[in-house]
Amino acid sequence: MENTKSFTLKHGRKNSWFDCHRQFLPMDHEFRSMKNAFRKNTIEQNYPPPRLSGEEIWERVENFPKVTEEPPYKFDGYGVAHNWTKQSIFWELPYWKDNLLRHNLDVMHIEKNYFDNLFNTVMDVKGKTKDNPKARLDLQEYCRRRELWLQDKRNGVFKPKASYSFTMDQKRKICEWVENLKMPDGYASNLEKRVDMAQGRLHGMKSHDCHVFMETLLPIAFSGLPTRTWKPMIQISLFFKDLCSSTLRVDNLDRMHQNIPVITSKLEKILPPGFFDVMEHLPIHLAEEARLGGPVHCRWMYLFERTIGKSKRGIKQKHRVEGSICEAYLAKETAHFCSYYFGDDVPCLRNRPNRHYEGGENDALAKPISIFNRPGLGSKKRTREFNDMESKSASLHVLLNCPEVQRYYE
Incomplete structure (x- = not known):
């Protein structure tokens, strides 16, 4: 990544990016010349840090060791010319320096x-x-x-x-x-x-x-x-x-x-x-x-962390092989594959009903609207009229989420 400057606060964090983002502004931006709004009596005249290509980065890190025994090991120019402490193992890949995005911020x-x-x-x-x-x-x-x-x-x-x-x-x-x-x-x-x-x-x-x-x-x-x-x-x-x-x-x-x-x-x-x-x-x-x-x-981590969380919940006995993540995953995949040999009458993961389903039929409408096609029974049967705000909210929800209404927009 770019070598972005920072400075050390006396009482706060050691590395702070306060008042260092003005260098990313255009050179004629009014914030660059403000002395009192940011740090005392400072005018930002630096250009934004350059974006180095893969070849340029490789020329800088090719002589760095891949393993450091006394971390953090800092080379000459650390914090000024570069921020590297070692050479990443990914540089062993022949295509790594040609990647436009070598890192992915979460x-x-x-x-x-x-x-x-x-x-x-x-x-x-x-x-x-x-x-x-x-x-x-x-x-x-x-x-x-x-x-x-x-x-x-x-x-x-x-x-x-x-x-x-x-x-x-x-x-x-x-x-x-x-x-x-x-x-x-x-x-x-x-x-x-x-x-x-x-x-x-x-x-x-x-x-x-x-x-x-x-x-x-x-x-x-x-x-x-x-x-x-x-x-x-x-x-x-x-x-x-x-x-x-x-x-x-x-x-x-x-x-x-x-x-x-x-x-x-x-x-x-x-x-x-x-x-x-x-x-x-x-x-x-x-x-x-x-x-x-x-x-x-x-590219973010929601999908991966949800999958990892489900895998961890499958562990029952950590001291047995049957309780490992691999065994739990294989058992789930096997059960899901075998469910295709049974009819729809057998409850399984494929035909699991909605979590709000409480039984009941929906025979009143031959072709129900898509957003109201989930039959269910409430615990208490009672009726009441919507007020103006509730009526507008319900109408807006139908207009925005019902595919049957989309053709009338055109």
């Missing part, structure tokens, strides 16, 4: 970690926020935001409230909103179980929960922030939403690649320096990787 974990850092900082979660006293000391050292500097009080040091964080009442309102939130079946897990109303936070959120919240719920949850703070956070939310879409256009990827340095620079003007580490830097490269690797949903 968007799933990048999005989750970015959301965790952003959400915990805005919600000011104790022990997880990036806006801690050490970050405020770095803020006092490198920035001119005097309203956020630590203040000495009689009982110790006081950390002023930032404009990008919520009060306890606001945090509890967000938690109450999440607790009462209703989403389509299978769209996300039960977020109600992730709410901690006493401390005003969300806990135990899985990767897909963060994915849904980052791309869909974040603009609504953070709507109480000031407009100057809210807009850049919504822009990073829309960036991930566009990046994870099922269809990608080259012109849109070019636009995203140009906008992400601007979005990150806007966040640098708001959030403390300790917020920005390597995870907040990686979105700079995601649009360019999507151009080379294709849609994100074909």
Whole structure:
């Protein structure tokens, strides 16, 4: 990858990418000449780091050893001219230097970690926020935001409230909103179980929960922030939403690649320096990787981790061969293959009914609409009329998800 510069914070993280994304902006961009908005009295005049070809990288790493006995072993020029500590074993492949995409950044974990850092900082979660006293000391050292500097009080040091964080009442309102939130079946897990109303936070959120919240719920949850703070956070939310879409256009990827340095620079003007580490830097490269690797949903880790999770759940006795992952996988494949020799009356994985099916027939409609073709019986039979909001929501759901309606659009 490119040799991207970083600098060392005195009190925060050792490696920080704060105020280093302006080099990815055009040379005539107004952010490059701003002295007070970013680091004190600094004007960014550096060009973005070059993208090296496979041949150029091979010329640099061909003399590095493949194994280092005393990690981390740093060669001359480490951190300035290069960031390599050894030669990867993949360079033994004859075609490796000809690959346009020699690495694949995992968007799933990048999005989750970015959301965790952003959400915990805005919600000011104790022990997880990036806006801690050490970050405020770095803020006092490198920035001119005097309203956020630590203040000495009689009982110790006081950390002023930032404009990008919520009060306890606001945090509890967000938690109450999440607790009462209703989403389509299978769209996300039960977020109600992730709410901690006493401390005003969300806990135990899985990767897909963060994915849904980052791309869909974040603009609504953070709507109480000031407009100057809210807009850049919504822009990073829309960036991930566009990046994870099922269809990608080259012109849109070019636009995203140009906008992400601007979005990150806007966040640098708001959030403390300790917020920005390597995870907040990686979105700079995601649009360019999507151009080379294709849609994100074909390359992220959701599919692999779900398969690995199913395999691990198949282990019953680890000290026996029958309980190994291989034996469990072969047993499942054998049972699935044998199910083709039985009729549809034999229950198996192929003809398993919907998890909401409770019996019943659907003879009332000879040709049911596709989105209502799953018969079932409710536990309680009762009728009521929809209000205006429910009626509009139901009509919109039918219009957007029913294939039979598509031909009337034309």
